[in-house]
Amino acid sequence: MSVRKTELAIVGAGPAGICAALEAASHGVKTTVIDRGEELGGQLIKQTHKFFGWHKKSAGTRGILIAKKLSEDVRNSENITVLNSTEALGYYDDGTLLVETPQGIDRVIGDRMIVATGASERMILFPGNDLPGVYGAGAVQTLMNAHGVRPGQSVLMIGSGNIGLIVSYQLLQAGVRVEAVVEAMPTIGGYAVHASKIRRLGVPILTRHTIKEAYGKDQVEGAIIWELDDSWNGIPGTEKDLKVDVICLAVGLSPLAELLWQCGAEMAYIPELGGFVPLYDENMETTRKGVFVAGDVAGIEEASTAMAAGRLAGLSAARSLGKVPDDEYAKLKAEILAELEGLRSGPASAKIRSGLAKMREMLQAVQAKELAGGEPRPQGVRGERDCAGSNSEEAVGA
């Protein structure tokens, strides 16, 4: 086992993690990025659609191309070390991040850490939901767009948020039939532009409908859908039998926050942000000093906000390492905050805005309690034990 010391350890090389790394590295921070994938970019590597807004310069760019560009920038940065095909296994009180590389288990010790681990797909309850052929929408996207394999012949999509709508369109592009999109809410969840695209191609979007059951012997052979009444109960007699071999769930994401729980960062359940999320301040720092967050793990949004939040986390980590003068920090931070505010200004972001407001209130309550002399929380990304030594990023045998 070797120990890799670094100024900044970033877990996750999706849009948030990469942007955090690039920002920190641009201020001279020696940064180590850990990602379980072989390629960098996280879920961007399967996003064939164009993004509405990132940096003014990149709006209208396909996710796959953003991933490519960001990976190139990472490779060209001499301050960034990439540990790809490497999983973060756990965070220990002494500041050790245990990682599994293709060569074996190593320790990574960072003076600061950014957790940008993203999210996982949600499941909903219905008989037969465990049959092979019931897949997450992201899984279907990975299979088609990253690996070139069609998930099946005919698909029922559950959920009309942007992911459900976009993946439906991508299924059509791959030559797969989409029987219907069902949506339990009375209105379509995603952007009208995405909904119109698939409707024009003949895919019905059935609001106030849900799946009643999936059936099949060893794998999905069909699905029964039905209409919902005002109390969200299925209406007997409205059942329809769809002969599909794939049922795709686009019913939301949950933050992958295990490392944050292990760190002892204060967490709170905020449904608007997707479940349990860390409390974090305007600098993206959690209540565990030195541990920052960005992207879906801090609240489910989308890649454009993840990239901006990543830059802010990287900037803040760099500042806390003494690498950014105060005036420059204030200027850059104001720019990113303005960008985030812009990205979250539309009616579709009302839920996020309300979730973030709740999160800030909870953070203030925790901070007030601490000021009043409450129980001390763990401080510092490193503990006392076993962490003395230089900040060299070189790997040394241990």
Place this chain on the structure above:
Amino acid sequence: METKLSDNTRIEDHPILDFPARRVVTFTWEGQELRGYEGEPIAAALHAAGIKVLHTSHKSNRPRGFFCAIGNCSSCLVVVDGVPNVRACTEKLREGMRVERQVGTGPAPRARE
């Protein structure tokens, strides 16, 4: 060297994406010889070959396929060359791999000779 597999689950023409030529390798699934692309996830090669049941559940022996396809959920565990609990959705296909459906927790891994 063969670089193209054609079966109706492989996407050939796509308006945005190109799938570059890759080396075709042979592997076995439950003793049956199959082909796939070197380096693609085992689950992708099996799915392209029409195989969806990768695992059976611990208690009720229910069929399981992949669910998340990115290594989060453990729904797709298979036995590879005698080693259980390998995630078919992230493990890369190699020439000569022996892949088997995992029943429940799978066999105890044998000590390497």
